[in-house]
Amino acid sequence: MPTALITGASRGLGAAIARALAPTHALILGGRPSAELDRLAAELGASTFPVELTDYDAVAAAAAEITELDVLVHNAGVASGLRPVASTPVSEWQHVLEVNLVAAAELTRLLLPSLRATGGHVVFINSGAGMRANPGWASYAASKFGLRALADALRLEEPGLRVTSIFPGRIDTDMQREIVAIEGDEYDPSKFLDPATVAAAVATAVNTPADAHPAEVVLRPTGRRA
Numbered sequence: 564m565p566t567a568l569i570t571g572a573s574r575g576l577g578a579a580i581a582r583a584l585a586p587t588h589a590l591i592l593g594g595r596p597s598a599e600l601d602r603l604a605a606e607l608g609a610s611t612f613p614v615e616l617t618d619y620d621a622v623a624a625a626a627a628e629i630t631e632l633d634v635l636v637h638n639a640g641v642a643s644g645l646r647p648v649a650s651t652p653v654s655e656w657q658h659v660l661e662v663n664l665v666a667a668a669e670l671t672r673l674l675l676p677s678l679r680a681t682g683g684h685v686v687f688i689n690s691g692a693g694m695r696a697n698p699g700w701a702s703y704a705a706s707k708f709g710l711r712a713l714a715d716a717l718r719l720e721e722p723g724l725r726v727t728s729i730f731p732g733r734i735d736t737d738m739q740r741e742i743v744a745i746e747g748d749e750y751d752p753s754k755f756l757d758p759a760t761v762a763a764a765v766a767t768a769v770n771t772p773a774d775a776h777p778a779e780v781v782l783r784p785t786g787r788r789a
Contacts, residue, residue, distance in 0.1 A: 619669055635685045733754070
């Protein structure tokens, strides 16, 4: 059975992706060490990659234990403070870019030998903010535009791998609740994508037959739930 590593897997979209891939893949669940991560691993019969992704020494040590990897799903990320450029401090730029872009680039670099060994697949969970920038979202959009550039360059540099960028609209998660609260709006989950829907799109991309390369997948909420 092929092996998939999913970052940010302890809850929300990451947990949904893990459940979507569990029938077809042996799972390695990445995330900060937590009871949530351990419970999901026990539920799915998975192993864990319990590291803080910006602790690069710990990431390198953990990645060295993985000699072959079929799928790497970059799901971990943070939102910005929803501030205009005029009031966004340098510390926020550094934090958002490091978590959303630099950490993904470094983990990819470390795992490239393992991915090359299998002709693997790298999936980047991007955002609509990786295709357009809106007021108040400059640092977040910059990190996601950068993530798109990372994926595009990797796709050209590593022709033996498949590289997919997923661009979902807003997703019904705890992070989304926090964002809506900051925006001062009432939370209506029907306005957002179900995490299981986005996870199904990831699984479809991963399980696409080898003769096709799913380079980009764009999902937008319809406001309807079946």
